[in-house]
Amino acid sequence: MLAQRLRGIPPTIFTEMSALAARTGSVNLGQGFPDVDGPPAAIARAVRALESGANQYPPGPGVPELRRAVARHQQRHYGIELDPDAEVVVTTGCTEGIAGALLGLVDPGDEVVLLEPFYDSYTAMIQMAGGVRRPVTLRAPDFLLDPDELRVAVTPRTRLILLNSPHNPTGTVLTRAELQAVADVAVEHDLLVVTDEVYEHLVFDDHEHVPIATLPGMAERTLTLSSVGKSYSFTGWKVGWATGPAPLVGAVLAAKQWLTFTSGGPLQPAVAVALDEEADFPRALAADLRVRRDLLCGGLAEVGLDVRVPEGTYFATTDVSALGWDDGLTFCLALPERAGVVAIPTQGFHDSDAGRHQVRWAFCKDAGVIEEGLRRLAAADLRR
Numbered sequence: 188m189l190a191q192r193l194r195g196i197p198p199t200i201f202t203e204m205s206a207l208a209a210r211t212g213s214v215n216l217g218q219g220f221p222d223v224d225g226p227p228a229a230i231a232r233a234v235r236a237l238e239s240g241a242n243q244y245p246p247g248p249g250v251p252e253l254r255r256a257v258a259r260h261q262q263r264h265y266g267i268e269l270d271p272d273a274e275v276v277v278t279t280g281c282t283e284g285i286a287g288a289l290l291g292l293v294d295p296g297d298e299v300v301l302l303e304p305f306y307d308s309y310t311a312m313i314q315m316a317g318g319v320r321r322p323v324t325l326r327a328p329d330f331l332l333d334p335d336e337l338r339v340a341v342t343p344r345t346r347l348i349l350l351n352s353p354h355n356p357t358g359t360v361l362t363r364a365e366l367q368a369v370a371d372v373a374v375e376h377d378l379l380v381v382t383d384e385v386y387e388h389l390v391f392d393d394h395e396h397v398p399i400a401t402l403p404g405m406a407e408r409t410l411t412l413s414s415v416g417k418s419y420s421f422t423g424w425k426v427g428w429a430t431g432p433a434p435l436v437g438a439v440l441a442a443k444q445w446l447t448f449t450s451g452g453p454l455q456p457a458v459a460v461a462l463d464e465e466a467d468f469p470r471a472l473a474a475d476l477r478v479r480r481d482l483l484c485g486g487l488a489e490v491g492l493d494v495r496v497p498e499g500t501y502f503a504t505t506d507v508s509a510l511g512w513d514d515g516l517t518f519c520l521a522l523p524e525r526a527g528v529v530a531i532p533t534q535g536f537h538d539s540d541a542g543r544h545q546v547r548w549a550f551c552k553d554a555g556v557i558e559e560g561l562r563r564l565a566a567a568d569l570r571r
């Protein structure tokens with residue numbers, strides 16, 4: 188029954204694993220949604236908006252107050268100047284930004300160079316756009332970007348480089364030097380860069396998120412995507428934005444007007460409040476997440492897993508081969524019964540075999556939930 192453009196795309200693993208968690212009463216360290224909501228002032232603004240008539244279609248590109256708040260956010264954090272009327276479009280989460288960018292910029296047969304492991308909506312949308320993916324693998328244990336591998340992935344058919352930093356699922360934050368290597372390739376081959384920066388504020392220790400749009404020669408070829416979901420713990424609001432040169436933002440808008448046209452009428456002004464008036468919330472969230480990261484990573488190491496402590500995002504990855512498993516999916520399918528815990532195998536986010544032993548754990552959960560998960564893991568026999 189399924190149209191060719193969707194054939195072979197598996198259902199998202201997050202739904203499957205969250206359903207497994209619910210069915211088995213497991214602690215869900217799989218899907219990346221926080222247990223605690225974002226700032227009350229933003230919620231109060233959404234309630235006021237609902238009660239005061241913001242219940243009809245907002246403008247397709249987004250309400251002006253949110254577009255202006257997004258422009259101010261990019262200016263405040265990164266010194267990026269944007270025209271809120273032409274260089275900002277509001278999307279239904281970053282997910283629609285990804286869809287709009289790929290449908291709006293990629294023709295059938297065009298190649299898209301992207302980091303592997305990939306967030307699963309990238310591969311689905313590249314296929315729906317008729318594009319061809321060309322992965323560049325971030326390999327365990329350090330998940331560094333190899334500039335030579337990047338160069339080899341680029342061909343005369345390459346249309347764009349799709350970046351994600353901080354990177355889900357590895358937790359890598361690309362360094363300025365790595366981003367410069369991407370920028371050099373993009374400029375040399377006159378490529379567009381689409382960069383998914385939804386974890387832009389969730390960076391730990393002395394690591395720094397550098398938007399690739401801020402590197403020389405990149406502003407004019409970079410489309411930047413983000414959303415309120417991760418930075419402000421409002422994943423269910425699905426309000427995101429795409430920013431960059433007017434023709435690139437216009438391409439997203441051209442596609443998105445036929446996807447949702449618009450969404451989140453009462454939420455958009457509330458997101459503007461979050462960005463403008465709760466500018467410190469993401470930093471406090473990151474500080475708090477760092478403590479939970481250390482709690483989770485310490486506990487996972489204690490049960491014998493090989494842990495990669497992430498530089499950003501709210502995910503840690505582990506290698507399960509130390510416990511005798513030859514595959515992360517088998518481990519994750521056995522885990523609810525063995526331990527009453529759910530995690531995400533990342534092998535499905537690869538074309539290559541590089542992720543076969545990798546399993547991702549979320550630490551955006553309450554410390555108590557993480558502790559309970561760790562208690563269960565410690566009490567279980569996790570060896571194959």
Ligand SMILES: Cc1ncc(COP(=O)(O)O)c(C=O)c1O
Nearest residue numbers: 280281282306355385414416427
């Ligand atoms: C890398 C990445 N991009 C995009 C998204 C989706 O963002 P949104 O919920 O704003 O659509 C996620 C959510 O997990 C993600 O991890």
